[in-house]
Amino acid sequence: MSLESILITLVAEAVKSLYGLETEENQIQLQKTKKEFEGDLTVVTFPFVKAARKSPEQVGQEIGEFLLKDTEVISKFNVVKGFLNLSISKSFWLETLTAIHSNTDFGITKAAEDAALMMIEYSSPNTNKPLHLGHIRNNLLGHSIAEIQKANGWKVIKTNIVNDRGIHICKSMLAWKKWGKDETPESSGLKGDHLVGKYYVIFDKHYKAEIKELMGKGLTEEEAKKSAPLILEAQKMLLAWENNDPEVRQLWKTMNGWVYAGFDKTYKQLGVSFDKIYYESETYLTGKSEVERGVKKGIFSARSDGSVWADLTGDGLDEKLLLRADGTSVYMTQDIGTAKLRYDDYPINKMVYVVGNEQNYHFQVLAILLDKLGYEWGKSLVHFSYGMVELPEGKMKSREGTVVDADDLMDEMIEAARETSQELGKLDNCTSEEIVTIVRMVGLGALKYFILKVDPRKNMTFNPKESIDFNGNTGPFIQYTHARIKSVLRKAAEQGIEYSSLNDNQPDISEKESYLIQLLTGFPAVVREAGEEFSPALIANYIYEVVKEYNQFYHDFPMLKEENPTLKQFRLVLSESIATVIKTGMGLLGIDVPERM
């Protein structure tokens, strides 16, 4: 039982005994005491004032006295206006630290045999261009959320739906066929996904030129976009693909193969992975047949031109296209098929889609369509809708070349970490292998933390001109603190200092030290809340607070040089517990922490 719930129970007893007031648990407001006041936890007394018919100060005084008599946990209290500030006894903190220190899985709830299964879809790239900063946010969030849900006792299956078919891929294919001169990743030295992306850009360039020409001949922009020869040819190619044209299929296979090899490298560098990958080329037919089933059931309707629509006006929405007039499928069709196959494949209890908030409408519609098709799980799907990454001048636009490439950004971060390490002379005693490992850890740690510390629901700004910091509220600061602790612990071990547990003597610990223990006790609740809220940012901000406090402690209190052996031992145990929570917490963000840096 946590300290908070113990105290809430005690306060409820106090209020009942003193004023005869029955309180719900959530009526008792318990919060951390503000730093400028003495105490550890604060009870807000305003809610009881009415029943007590006394001033807030009196109520605080009376509850305080009751608690002081009632429990050993509270050593003293003070009242300021309507706030009852409680000081927790040092012995309670020491017992708590012992419990935390002995629990290597502190904060983590492992999945039981019969735990519920959560499937988390993230990444979900198109295969016509390389990954960019927006994908990085998606991948980091997806991976982190998966880790967080695992830590909350869920069985988790991470999945990726690769959008490997569609008009956009045909654009790259067509451009490569026309202007590629048989260029390959090998012949060009380009990473496969970058090579295919290059032809996507080339297509767009020629397509734009055609549009301009047609508009010069008097067509409107809309007409020109629809009638440009290149787009007609790409559409023809898509149709040929759906009709299994061998030549088109072969080219498609080859170019997608290049892309996958490239993606694999990016995923590996980013440290994300999947348990099961779905390809839309393998799910869209199921989607089509589901749509056809819907037509037969009378919930969808075909128009005279052959296109199929769902009428959602009854749900307050519009009509939604499910199959084009030429019979080819659209995004929604594929998502219906993918959803059905997943539920056929796994006993999913909760399905989570990590997809940007620009697709809120899409998932609203998807849930309704699945529901209409008779799937009881349709309505319960979770769209984990995260905000866009923007540049100072606004949205990233591939056409304007303002996209921040994922591979480039990771390389730059690692390079920056290497330079900083060199400048500071931090890795002078390390082997070249160690240096490679550490600078990668630090560079990626900076990038990942930068992205994950922001509330996922909000849009965030990334300024490429200002490199991501390594000081302050950053990944490297946290990693550095971990390395510092590990360094002290190594030295303690070298000196033969035993600190595996606290001995029976009770050291006289400071406010700073008991506050650090208090912070540690909050970790499991933070993990739980991060899972419920789908917010890695809660963990990031929590770890930062712990680390900031710890660095003040580190600065002001000696450990190895402390003469009192009981205190020395206590501080080492405290430090090791902090290091464990840092490592566990950062692990939930997908960030590694080094032993030295």
Place this chain on the structure above:
RNA sequence: GGUCUGGUAGCUCAGUUGGAUAGAGCAACAGCCUUCUAAGCUGUGGGUCAUGGGUUCGAAUCCCAUCCGGAUCACCA
């Protein structure tokens, strides 16, 4: 235009079910390494919490209106 969403320090962000004098980092300035890693620590300056009402003992937080931004409403994904 309909729907959704956001607006907190020069910049990037926190701010718990409504609670005490709204907090961090960056940037600026001033200090701290003969002492366990200075990627650290300490201090100074910096705010009409977009605006105006309302509810409340108490509002950055809840409600209404207004202003400004973003997303979406595609035979794109």
